[in-house]
Amino acid sequence: MAEKLEVFQDMAIHGPIDKRPELREGLIAAAVGSWRVDLKRTEEVAHNTVPLEDVVLFQRDADNDHPAVGLTLWGTEDGYYVPNIVPLEKGSLSFAQYNALLKDFIAQIAEPVATQFGFTISTTQDQQTLEDWLSLEAAIKLKHFSGAANKSTRASHPSDQRRWFDFLVAVHRADDKPDADKLARWLHEVDGWDQDSAHTLAADFETAVALLAYYEEH
Structure with a gap:
C-alpha cells in the first residue's frame, strides 16, 4: 500500500x-x-x-x-x-x-x-506524506491510533478512543490545520480503513478540533 x-x-x-x-x-x-x-x-x-x-x-x-x-x-x-x-x-x-x-x-x-x-x-x-501536512507529533499519534485500532469499530473501544484523543490534542497543540478530506483519503487510501469509516472519523476530527479551538478562545 x-x-x-x-x-x-x-x-x-x-x-x-x-x-x-x-x-x-x-x-x-x-x-x-x-x-x-x-x-x-x-x-x-x-x-x-x-x-x-x-x-x-x-x-x-x-x-x-x-x-x-x-x-x-x-x-x-x-x-x-x-x-x-x-x-x-x-x-x-x-x-x-x-x-x-x-x-x-x-x-x-x-x-x-x-x-x-x-x-x-x-x-x-x-x-505528500503524512508529515507534509501534520506536525511530527500529530503524525506519530495518528499512526499509533490507526495502526492499533480495530478498524471495524472505528474509535469506539476505550483504548482506541484514548489514542484518537491523543491525536486530536496533538493537532490542537501544534495548531495544525489539516484538511478533513485529506485525512479521510489518508485513512482510506494509505492505511486501509473502509471509506465510510474514514469519512466518519474525518467528520469527527473536524468537529473535535473546532471544539478544542472554541474552548481555548473561551
Missing part, C-alpha cells in the same frame, strides 16, 4: 515587482498553439473582483492526451499563482491529469517567459 497521497500541485511565479507588467504581457504573448488567452473572460472576471485583481484566463484545446481545460493565473504582489485548472466540458480532472496539464503549462508558457524576465517558478510535490 502506498505511503503517500497523490495531490494536486500548486504553482507560483515570483520575481522583481518592477518587471511584473512585462511578465504579464509576455505570458499573454506566449499563449500560441494549444494554449491561448481568453481575453473576454479575463476582463469579465477581473472586472467582477473587489478590489480589482490582475487575472489572466488561459484555455487549452483537447488532444489525445488531455481534455480541454481552463487555467487561471491570479496576480500577487510579485507575480502570479495558479488557483485552479478546470475541464471545459463535463467531468473533473484526476490528480494525474491536473498535474500533467500544469506541467505542460509551465513548460510551454510559464517557464520560458519567467526566465526571460528574471522570475522563478515554484511548485509543490505531486505526492
Whole structure:
C-alpha cells in the first residue's frame, strides 16, 4: 500500500515587482498553439473582483492526451499563482491529469517567459506524506491510533478512543490545520480503513478540533 497521497500541485511565479507588467504581457504573448488567452473572460472576471485583481484566463484545446481545460493565473504582489485548472466540458480532472496539464503549462508558457524576465517558478510535490501536512507529533499519534485500532469499530473501544484523543490534542497543540478530506483519503487510501469509516472519523476530527479551538478562545 502506498505511503503517500497523490495531490494536486500548486504553482507560483515570483520575481522583481518592477518587471511584473512585462511578465504579464509576455505570458499573454506566449499563449500560441494549444494554449491561448481568453481575453473576454479575463476582463469579465477581473472586472467582477473587489478590489480589482490582475487575472489572466488561459484555455487549452483537447488532444489525445488531455481534455480541454481552463487555467487561471491570479496576480500577487510579485507575480502570479495558479488557483485552479478546470475541464471545459463535463467531468473533473484526476490528480494525474491536473498535474500533467500544469506541467505542460509551465513548460510551454510559464517557464520560458519567467526566465526571460528574471522570475522563478515554484511548485509543490505531486505526492505528500503524512508529515507534509501534520506536525511530527500529530503524525506519530495518528499512526499509533490507526495502526492499533480495530478498524471495524472505528474509535469506539476505550483504548482506541484514548489514542484518537491523543491525536486530536496533538493537532490542537501544534495548531495544525489539516484538511478533513485529506485525512479521510489518508485513512482510506494509505492505511486501509473502509471509506465510510474514514469519512466518519474525518467528520469527527473536524468537529473535535473546532471544539478544542472554541474552548481555548473561551
